[in-house]
Amino acid sequence: MARQKKNSVPISSGKILPYLTGELxxxxxxxxxxxxxxxxxxxxPVCFFAAIDYNLTHRSMGQEAVATTSRLASNTWRSVSFFLNERKNALNYVVKDxxxxxxxxxxxxxxILINLNKSFSGFVDIGVIDAKGNQKTxxxxxxxxxxxxxxxxxxxxxxxxxxxxSEVFLGYRQVPHLSIAIKHELPDKKFYILRATIEDQLTQILSQVKTIDSGDTFLINKNGVLQTSSxxxxxxxxxTPIRVPSQTDETSIIENPGxxxxxxxxxxxxxxxxxPFILMVVKNKKKFMATWQQSRTDLIKYLSxxxxxxxxxxxxxxxxxVNRLKIIDRRRVKYFHMAEYANKMASIGRLAAGVAHEINNPLAIINEKGGLIKDLFRFKKAYQNDPRLIEIIDTILNSVERCSRITHQLLSFGRHMEIKLQTINLKSVLDExxxxxxxxAEFRGIQVLINISxxxxxxxxxxxKLQQILLNIINNAFSAMDPEGCLKITANETSKNMIKMDIEDNGCGIxxxxxxxIFEPFFSTKTSEGGTGLGLSITYGLVQELGGRIEVESVxxxxxxxxxxxxMMVKKKE
Known part of the structure; x- marks a missing residue:
């Protein structure tokens, strides 16, 4: 019965295999x-939150600098105001008393002057001036x-x-001073003025104000003239070159004044x-924020x-x-190559079996006809006495027998390409x-010495798999040896459960x-000669699949x- 031909769509392996066997x-x-x-x-996110923290801290420190300067100015002007009002009230009391x-x-x-200085200090002199401006006492x-x-x-x-x-002025004494004057009305509608002067007390008060490094605290009048030293x-x-700020009833701040x-x-x-005084408190913001600058430096260091x-x-x-991914991808490529290699070997085995089967048929006919001719020669007296003809027939029959033996080995090799566990004899596998x-080996004069225990x-x-392992290693050995080389194959039982096989050549070495x-995928020293670097990698994988190990020594x-x-026993993988 003829087989029905199945419909199929041809697939171009040239377009697919690079994705399977190359790096994706x-x-x-x-x-x-x-x-x-x-x-x-x-x-x-780290830089983002660090920047937010940086800006918030910078803004907070800036606001703290402004607030500190404002508090200092508020406390200082109250001290100056209290000092002046205290002495003005003292003179008021003297006038009334x-x-x-x-x-x-x-x-x-x-x-009175002595008592005032004992109680309040700072008074330099005191005088009584009449309505005409003359200093009476x-x-x-x-x-x-x-x-x-x-x-x-x-x-x-x-x-x-x-x-x-008054403002600070020189007056008749030509010494900077300010005066506090109190006008007092008399019952006869006349009046007099009690006047006292203070020279350097304001400078002393302001010198006690603590400012940072290059900061300054001083008084000016509305014309920008210094009323205390600066x-x-x-x-x-x-x-001074200061532009006098506009008048306000509260402490004010000027940032970045120019x-x-x-x-x-x-x-x-x-x-x-x-x-007539304007209190000025100057602080260097950069100096004030030196601590923050150090914190910023530390922050940048920690951030870095x-x-x-x-x-x-x-x-x-x-x-x-990425290295693990690369290793996994190499394994993927290796396994695809192994699958491709196994598929090719199986195809070669099937091809070899097919060729051997086709050759066996004519060989059988030749063998049969050759035997018949030999029998005829023996029965006919005309040919019995011609040894040359009998020798020719024997040569034909021996050649047929040799061809038959080769085809049987091809059939055996082809059948064993199928992956399955079975009882095997090591020497017969090696012979195959x-x-x-x-x-x-004969052509190159390579001597193969076999010693199987x-x-x-x-x-x-x-x-x-064992055939592939041996074929790969022996092929590599042949490639490494010069003509007249020597290959030694020995095998023995190392224990009850293990077999050791040594394949040793006298080639160029590694x-x-x-x-x-050498067992890494795609590693080859013969890429210029067409090497793929997969032979020993596949061999290594096959040995591991059989539950064994492979070692190499080279000089x-x-x-x-x-x-x-x-x-001795390979466990079948599920």
Whole structure:
């Protein structure tokens, strides 16, 4: 009965095999992308929150600098105001507690000055001035009795307001000082003025104010003239380049005031009530934030160290994972090559079996006809006495027998390409492999010495895989040897459960650098000669599949020895 032909769609193996047997991935690109993406996901949040913390801390420190400067200015102007008001009130008390006649007595006025300095300190002199501006009585070191102050600005102010605290000025004494004057009305509608002066007390008060490094605290008037000495602008009564700020009833702040104070300065100012003074507190923001700058440096250091550690960790993990992926991909390629190789070997086996089967038929006919001719020659007297004809027939029959033996071995080799466990004899497997290499050995003069121990029993193994193992190693040995080389194959039983087989050649040998890589997929020193680097890798995998191990020893220019250890019983994998 004829077989029905199945419909099939041809598949081009040339387009599919590269995907199965080559590297599917660009591992350098995978490593780079994995490293960059992982680093980005790990580092960007760290940098983001570090930047937020940096900005918040910077803003907080800046606000703290402003608040500290503002508090300092508020406390300082209150101290100055309290100092002046305290002395103004003291003079007010003196006026109300003493009559004009008493105050014009030098002894009493001197006693009052002493008592004032005991209680409050800071008073340099004191005097009583009549309505015409003449100083009637004076107690102090400058001898100003009889001086007329009617043309002085402070006299006009006290006449207008009744109580007046003057700016710092030189006056008759040519010494910077300020005066506190109290106008007192008499019953006859006349009046007099009690006036006291203070010289350097304000500078002393401001010098006690603590500012950071290059900071400064000083008083100016509405014309920008210094009323106390300044670290930045010099001595009292010196004109400063400061642009006088607009008047307010509260402490105000100027940030980044420009070239006058410096771009990193913070200015707090306050108009002191009922005085001509403006308190100026200058702080260097950069100096104030030096602690924060150090913290920022530490933060950057810790951040750099953290990022470095993260990057090193990611580099290590990424490298490890990509290397593992590369190894797995190489194994995939190796197994596909092994499958392709096994498929090819099976195809070769089937082809060999088919060829052997086809040759066996004519060989049988030739053998049969040759035997018939020989019998005819023996029965006919005409041919019995011609030994040359009988010799020719015997030669034909011997050649047929040899061809038959070869075809039977091909059939045996082909049948054993199928993967299955069976009881095998090591020597017969070796003979089946060597039959394909005998002619090459004879042609090149290679001597093959076989020493298989008679004590090795038959054992359970995969015949086809063992044939491939032996064929690969012996082929490699032939390739490594020069003509007239020698190949030694020995086998013995090392224990009750293991067989050791040594295949030793006297070829070119393998260097120590290459010895550790010979079982790696695609490693070959003969790529220019068409080597794929898969033969020994496949052999190594096949030995492992049979539950054994393979070892190699080699010396350059001396030869190589492969030792194969196989178990007596191979466990069938599920």
């Amino acid at each position: 991935f660009n591992f350098r690109l995978i490593w780079l992308l994995s490293f960059l993406l992982t680093s980005g996901f790990a580092i960007i 003493n009559s004009f006649e008493v105050l014009t007595t030098p002894e009493r006025l001197s006693e 004076y107690v102090g070191p400058y001898g100003l009795e009889g001086k007329n102050y009617s043309r002085q600005p402070w006299f006009k102010k006290v006449m207008e307001h009744g109580t007046f605290i 670290r930045l602008y010099g001595d009292v009564l010196k004109k 070239k006058t104070f410096g771009k990193d300065s913070i200015i707090a100012y306050r108009y002191i009530p009922n005085t 160290v953290s990022i470095t550690v993260i990057l090193l960790w990611i580099w290590g993990i990424t490298t490890y994972l 492999v060597l039959i394909f290499l005998t002619k090459e 008679e004590t090795i029993p038959e054992f359970i193994c995969d015949r086809g 260097s120590k650098e290459n010895l550790k890589d 350059i220019n001396d030869g190589t020895k492969f030792s194969i250890f196989l178990p």
